[in-house]
Amino acid sequence: xxxxxxxxxxxxxxxxxxxxxxxxxxxxxxxxxxxxxxxxxxxxxxxxxxxxxxxxxxxxxxxxxxxxxxxxxxxxxxxxxxxxxxxxxxxxxxxxxxxxxxxxxxxxxxxxxxxxxxxxxxxxxxxxxxxxxxxxxxxxxxxxxxxxxxxxxxxxxxxxxxxxxxxxxxxxxxxxxxxxx
Amino acid sequence: xxxxxxxxxxxxxxxxxxxxxxxxxxxxxxxxxxxxxxxxxxxxxxxxxxxxxxxxxxxxxxxxxxxxxxxxxxxxxxxxxxxxxxxxxxxxxxxxxxxxxxxxxxxxxxxxxxxxxxxxxxxxxxxxxxxxxxxxxxxxxxxxxxxxxxxxxxxxxxxxxxxxxxxxxxxxxxxxxxxxx
DNA sequence: ACTAAACATGTAAATAGTTACATGTTGTAT
DNA sequence: ATACAACATGTAACTATTTACATGTTTAGT
Numbered sequence: 001x002x003x004x005x006x007x008x009x010x011x012x013x014x015x016x017x018x019x020x021x022x023x024x025x026x027x028x029x030x031x032x033x034x035x036x037x038x039x040x041x042x043x044x045x046x047x048x049x050x051x052x053x054x055x056x057x058x059x060x061x062x063x064x065x066x067x068x069x070x071x072x073x074x075x076x077x078x079x080x081x082x083x084x085x086x087x088x089x090x091x092x093x094x095x096x097x098x099x100x101x102x103x104x105x106x107x108x109x110x111x112x113x114x115x116x117x118x119x120x121x122x123x124x125x126x127x128x129x130x131x132x133x134x135x136x137x138x139x140x141x142x143x144x145x146x147x148x149x150x151x152x153x154x155x156x157x158x159x160x161x162x163x164x165x166x167x168x169x170x171x172x173x174x175x176x177x178x179x180x181x
Numbered sequence: 182x183x184x185x186x187x188x189x190x191x192x193x194x195x196x197x198x199x200x201x202x203x204x205x206x207x208x209x210x211x212x213x214x215x216x217x218x219x220x221x222x223x224x225x226x227x228x229x230x231x232x233x234x235x236x237x238x239x240x241x242x243x244x245x246x247x248x249x250x251x252x253x254x255x256x257x258x259x260x261x262x263x264x265x266x267x268x269x270x271x272x273x274x275x276x277x278x279x280x281x282x283x284x285x286x287x288x289x290x291x292x293x294x295x296x297x298x299x300x301x302x303x304x305x306x307x308x309x310x311x312x313x314x315x316x317x318x319x320x321x322x323x324x325x326x327x328x329x330x331x332x333x334x335x336x337x338x339x340x341x342x343x344x345x346x347x348x349x350x351x352x353x354x355x356x357x358x359x360x361x362x
Numbered sequence: 363a364c365t366a367a368a369c370a371t372g373t374a375a376a377t378a379g380t381t382a383c384a385t386g387t388t389g390t391a392t
Numbered sequence: 393a394t395a396c397a398a399c400a401t402g403t404a405a406c407t408a409t410t411t412a413c414a415t416g417t418t419t420a421g422t
Contacts, residue, residue, distance in 0.1 A: 032275075033277040123271045160353065
């Protein structure tokens with residue numbers, strides 16, 4: 001699949017940046033749906049240079065710190081566009097360890113299950129809170145009338161999706177807890 | 182993490198079964214949240230036997246087909262219980278290639294984006310339909326008054342979660358399409 | 363001046379997961 | 393009878409991902 005490849009191409013299309021910057025991007029809203037560690041990013045960058053999809057210029061930061069600013073080549077841009085338009089099948093299993101445990105709920109006592117679900121509910125609510133705060137920041141910075149041509153439209157869509165996802169999860173947890181009385 | 186290990190232990194706790202049966206289980210509702218191919222399952226079974234968590238008896242099917250019926254050992258059962266009660270942190274990135282594309286929506290023309298979203302909407306609706314049919318089957322087979330002690334309670338919870346997840350995704354897709362006018 | 367956090371880049375080793383290779387049996391429908 | 397789908401089990405090679413090892417610089421705060 002090489003999804004990381006396209007994640008990097010997409011990030012570089014938005015802006016020239018270093019491997020470190022890419023790793024940082026995965027810590028933001030994007031990280032809700034894709035991420036990679038620097039140990040995977042640096043080798044991938046090397047590979048993409050070898051394939052001619054990206055290139056870099058070395059920039060001196062401060063006195064002597066060499067950093068590599070990567071950017072897309074024409075070929076890289078074309079490959080990104082091709083991937084963006086590809087209509088891929090929805091993949092089935094979004095792995096979720098908590099739901100795996102849920103499937104085996106019959107092997108637990110009712111009180112243990114409640115404990116597990118309550119704990120998950122707390123974590124999910126905390127996460128939702130965090131995401132809502134990020135959205136609020138985005139809205140104060142760029143205004144709340146987002147539209148297709150806003151530079152932050154992708155960011156906005158991803159955040160709203162993450163928020164709705166958490167809300168849905170929370171509702172299901174609460175409903176399931178009620179089911180257990 | 183060794184999550185597959187626990188998936189297998191959990192399945193074997195429900196019932197003695199073969200590697201093939203385990204692979205089949207991942208094709209059902211469970212597969213919405215965890216799955217593995219037989220090429221990963223068979224070596225893992227071997228490893229779990231070596232670790233003393235499971236054991237098997239060889240059974241002859243028909244004339245000469247040897248199949249291995251695996252079951253939990255006492256140690257295996259204990260390890261499963263320990264994992265079930267563990268309160269793990271919610272992991273951040275549920276990887277989703279479509280949402281990665283969404284993050285890069287600014288690199289697309291409006292019409293391309295609409296096409297992408299419409300296509301995803303169709304796929305998601307189809308998937309929702311499938312899940313709803315599975316739930317209907319479950320309800321005709323076991324009745325619709327599910328409770329904690331129903332043998333199919335885990336199955337039911339997983340299905341309802343998968344359904345709510347798709348509904349949420351669909352709503353977000355529709356809302357986002359409206360946003361693009 | 364010092365210190366801690368953030369910036370910056372890599373490699374090595376291990377685990378996890380997918381695709382491809384490889385083989386044979388059994389049950390069901392025609 | 394025969395053919396096809398489902399049952400059944402494995403290994404090999406490759407790709408993806410994580411954890412650990414390894415090192416050095418710059419910036420901001422005290």
